[in-house]
Amino acid sequence: MDSELQKIIDAIRIGGINLDEKLIEKAYLFAKNAHHGQKRYSGEDFIQHPVAVAMILLEWKADTASICSALLHDVVEDSGIDIKLIESSFGEEIAKIVLGETKLRKIVFQSREDYTAENIRKVLLASAKDLRIILIKLADRLHNMRTLKYSNEEKQKRISAETLDIYAPLAHKLGMYTLKGELEDLCLRHLEPQAYQDLKKRINEKRGERIQKANILMKMIRDKFKENGIDFIEVSGRAKYFYSIYKKMIREKKTFDEIYDLIAVRVIVKNIPDCYRSLALIHQLWKPIPTRLKDYIAVPKSNGYQSLHTDVVTHLGSVLEVQIRTMEMHFVAKYGVAAHWRYKGTDRDQKFDKRIVWLEQVLEWKRKAPTEFLDSLKVDLFQDEIVVFTPKGDPIVLPDGATPIDFAYEVHTGVGNSCLKATVNNKLVSFDTKLKSGDIINIITSNSARPSRNWLTFAKTNKAKSKIRSILNIEAESKDTTDKRSDEDINDGDLKKYLKYEGKKAPIKLSKCCEPKFQDDIVGFRTKEKSITIHKSSCPNIHTLDSKKRVAVEWNVPDKEMIDLKILTKDKIGLLEVILDTLMKEKVIVLSINVKILKQQNQINLKVKDEKGIKIENIITILSSINGITKVIAK
Numbered sequence: 001m002d003s004e005l006q007k008i009i010d011a012i013r014i015g016g017i018n019l020d021e022k023l024i025e026k027a028y029l030f031a032k033n034a035h036h037g038q039k040r041y042s043g044e045d046f047i048q049h050p051v052a053v054a055m056i057l058l059e060w061k062a063d064t065a066s067i068c069s070a071l072l073h074d075v076v077e078d079s080g081i082d083i084k085l086i087e088s089s090f091g092e093e094i095a096k097i098v099l100g101e102t103k104l105r106k107i108v109f110q111s112r113e114d115y116t117a118e119n120i121r122k123v124l125l126a127s128a129k130d131l132r133i134i135l136i137k138l139a140d141r142l143h144n145m146r147t148l149k150y151s152n153e154e155k156q157k158r159i160s161a162e163t164l165d166i167y168a169p170l171a172h173k174l175g176m177y178t179l180k181g182e183l184e185d186l187c188l189r190h191l192e193p194q195a196y197q198d199l200k201k202r203i204n205e206k207r208g209e210r211i212q213k214a215n216i217l218m219k220m221i222r223d224k225f226k227e228n229g230i231d232f233i234e235v236s237g238r239a240k241y242f243y244s245i246y247k248k249m250i251r252e253k254k255t256f257d258e259i260y261d262l263i264a265v266r267v268i269v270k271n272i273p274d275c276y277r278s279l280a281l282i283h284q285l286w287k288p289i290p291t292r293l294k295d296y297i298a299v300p301k302s303n304g305y306q307s308l309h310t311d312v313v314t315h316l317g318s319v320l321e322v323q324i325r326t327m328e329m330h331f332v333a334k335y336g337v338a339a340h341w342r343y344k345g346t347d348r349d350q351k352f353d354k355r356i357v358w359l360e361q362v363l364e365w366k367r368k369a370p371t372e373f374l375d376s377l378k379v380d381l382f383q384d385e386i387v388v389f390t391p392k393g394d395p396i397v398l399p400d401g402a403t404p405i406d407f408a409y410e411v412h413t414g415v416g417n418s419c420l421k422a423t424v425n426n427k428l429v430s431f432d433t434k435l436k437s438g439d440i441i442n443i444i445t446s447n448s449a450r451p452s453r454n455w456l457t458f459a460k461t462n463k464a465k466s467k468i469r470s471i472l473n474i475e476a477e478s479k480d481t482t483d484k485r486s487d488e489d490i491n492d493g494d495l496k497k498y499l500k501y502e503g504k505k506a507p508i509k510l511s512k513c514c515e516p517k518f519q520d521d522i523v524g525f526r527t528k529e530k531s532i533t534i535h536k537s538s539c540p541n542i543h544t545l546d547s548k549k550r551v552a553v554e555w556n557v558p559d560k561e562m563i564d565l566k567i568l569t570k571d572k573i574g575l576l577e578v579i580l581d582t583l584m585k586e587k588v589i590v591l592s593i594n595v596k597i598l599k600q601q602n603q604i605n606l607k608v609k610d611e612k613g614i615k616i617e618n619i620i621t622i623l624s625s626i627n628g629i630t631k632v633i634a635k
Contacts, residue, residue: 004028004051008067011058020064027068027090034079041150049143050074056139060338066132069097073136076102100133101140120166134170135338138179141167145186160190175303175336184243192246199242202256211237214263217320221267224281230274233327238264267324272297275324279308282322286312289319297329299387302397304332386437398435401515402460405431408443409464416464417471418445430595430602432458454577457593498591499534500556507531511539517592524551562591563616564635567604567623575628576604582622583608601630 001009005028012019031050038046054070062070068090075081076098083102087095124134145163148156164187171180189196214237225232248259267278275297282288292311300306308324325333384400388407396410404422408415421444422429435441451468459465468474499508501524508524511533516522521537526549534553535542569575576595583590583606594605608619620632 002028002032004032004047008051008054008058011055015058015061017058017061019067023064023090024067024071027071027094030089031071031075034075034081038078040147042147046074046078049147052143052146053136053139056142057136060135060139060335062132062135062338065093065097066136068094069101069132070136070139072098073101073140097130097132097136100130101136131337134174138167138171138174138176142179142183145183148186148190156190160187163187164191171336173303174338175301175305175332176338177305177336178334179336181241181244185241188243188246195246196242199245199256203242210263213316213318214265216316217263217314218265220285221265221282221322224285225278228277228281230269230278230281232267232269232274232278234266234268236266238266238323240264263318264321264323266330267322268327268330269324271326275308275326278324279310282310282312282324286314286320288312292321297325299395302385303336305336307333386435386439388435388437388439388441391440391442396441399460402435403432403458404429404435404441404443405455405459405468406461406464407435407441409459409461409467411443413467415443415445416467417451418447418449419451420444420446420449431455432593432595452577454580498556499553501532501551501553503551509533511535522553522555524553525549526551563608563619565604565606565608565619565623566633566635567606567629568631568633569602569604570628570630575626578626579604579606579623579629582626583619586619586622588619 005025008024008028009021012021012024028051032047035046035050040046040049050071050073053073054067057066057070072086072090072094076083076086083095083099086098141163144159148159151159163183168180168183168187171177171183185196218235218237222232222235225235245256245259248254249256252259267282269275269278289311292309294309297306297308306325306329308322310322310324312320312322314320385397386400386402387395387397388402389395390411396407398406398410404424405416405419408419408422419431422431422433423442423444424433424435424439426440426442451471453468453472453474455468456465456474459468501508506526507530509531510516516534516536516539522534523537523542524532524534525542525545527533532551532553567579576593580590589609590606591609592607596603596605616634620634623629623632
């Protein structure tokens with residue numbers, strides 16, 4: 001038997017997986033013949049790539065159709081094989097998966113970015129119907145990253161940046177933390193080679209000392225468990241990924257020595273009650289850090305991850321990070337939704353299906369332009385998440401920065417459309433209030449209430465935005481609404497009026513990842529497209545960008561040209577929209593908005609710039625004439 005095929009068969013038998021070996025052998029021989037004579041950048045026969053992808057999937061306990069599709073995933077794209085031949089040879093199921101993996105070839109795109117975005121959209125749309133497509137794509141990307149060293153430097157950086165932006169967050173969203181960690185480390189190796197090698201050297205230097213400390217602490221935990229009758233399965237050290245250390249150093253502005261004194265231990269026990277008993281015993285051994293205790297068992301992450309996390313200060317003067325979970329939780333934490341195969345056809349199958357319901361959102365983005373699609377993906381799917389609660393205690397997962405409007409639409413479209421007021425932790429708040437994990441939100445509805453165009457300026461999720469646009473009959477592609485009513489009322493084309501920067505002139509864009517607002521501390525970076533992207537100075541993503549392309553930028557609106565307006569109003573639906581429309585007609589540019597809900601009335605604070613040259617007294621007169629405004633004060 002062929003050595004590569006034998007490798008696959010051995011892995012199946014060692015793993016104890018019940019697969020159709022004859023069909024897998026047929027797929028291997030078909031792929032080997034199709035790729036005959038083709039080589040990879042490393043000089044190896046091309047067939048070694050699909051075999052490697054299949055081997056990764058076997059580690060994830062994949063099914064027969066997935067392994068066959070992994071072996072065949074490049075034959076249509078790279079060997080000119082017709083998909084109908086795949087269907088006639090291997091059946092409709094495998095053909096559909098292979099077609100989902102095949103990149104678009106017949107369409108001409110304006111840029112590489114559009115091409116990449118459209119192929120990612122194609123994969124995700126297909127994955128919404130069959131999850132195996134995205135899992136094979138991730139295995140494919142992992143092997144490509146493992147062998148990226150054979151490509152030129154430009155390709156290494158481009159593929160690594162794409163992986164860090166799209167594929168690592170996808171792995172996180174799917175709960176595949178081992179995959180996410182390896183992908184991020186491989187990206188760091190190519191994007192920041194000096195930082196990567198420095199971390200590698202420092203970690204190796206302290207390995208002995210760290211192992212010695214960890215062994216002492218783990219023995220104390222084991223002894224404590226035995227004394228108290230905890231029948232644990234495993235107490236072991238957990239290696240921290242280079243990228244997570246690097247990000248923490250950047251985020252917290254700490255040195256390696258300050259970060260890497262944190263030792264990680266994983267505890268696996270037999271059942272949930274033992275998880276909580278173990279936590280109590282560890283807190284008896286050492287003092288916990290209150291802000292670092294997380295209960296993901298009671299409130300799992302949206303991808304299904306469950307575990308108890310705690311950081312404790314040990315007698316050795318070091319911080320110990322402990323994760324406590326059951327064996328089943330550990331399996332899900334390691335394989336994420338790939339654990340789905342384990343429960344296929346059982347009553348647990350439905351619970352795993354709920355963890356990928358977010359893929360259905362992609363179906364709503366079919367008509368978006370390619371780059372807009374990627375922006376939607378990053379906002380709705382890849383941003384940091386918060387968990388908030390309904391008054392009944394049901395958890396709702398939202399992206400960081402979400403507002404009560406996003407919450408309302410996440411609960412139900414009808415709740416969003418009839419939203420009148422919102423309370424957070426029993427306090428009345430404005431609709432643009434940013435929610436925090438643990439908040440309890442109550443939406444007060446009314447049959448007479450109706451969404452406002454202004455909601456589009458602060459709604460975070462694309463689900464909320466699309467529902468608002470739908471009921472107001474606003475075209476989703478139209479930039480009109482967001483441009484006129486953004487918090488700064490500044491669109492990309494007008495940025496030159498409000499920003500000054502060093503060096504050569506270039507188009508300016510606001511970063512979608514951190515959404516800088518007027519008068520935020522900001523920094524710019526020149527891009528390959530020869531534009532300047534503006535980020536908040538606190539944006540964590542700037543540390544992954546090339547510091548040599550950094551540009552000093554600052555807001556360029558003299559104080560004497562700005563007017564602060566304080567508007568006191570009655571609580572009237574749609575009033576803010578009327579104010580903004582009025583100012584826009586008078587050519588008064590709104591630079592920032594802040595709304596405060598007071599006991600007797602509301603207060604709207606605006607920072608404006610008068611482009612037309614009308615007197616401030618006239619602005620006050622015009623605004624004061626609006627029904628619902630009780631007073632206008634200019635500063």
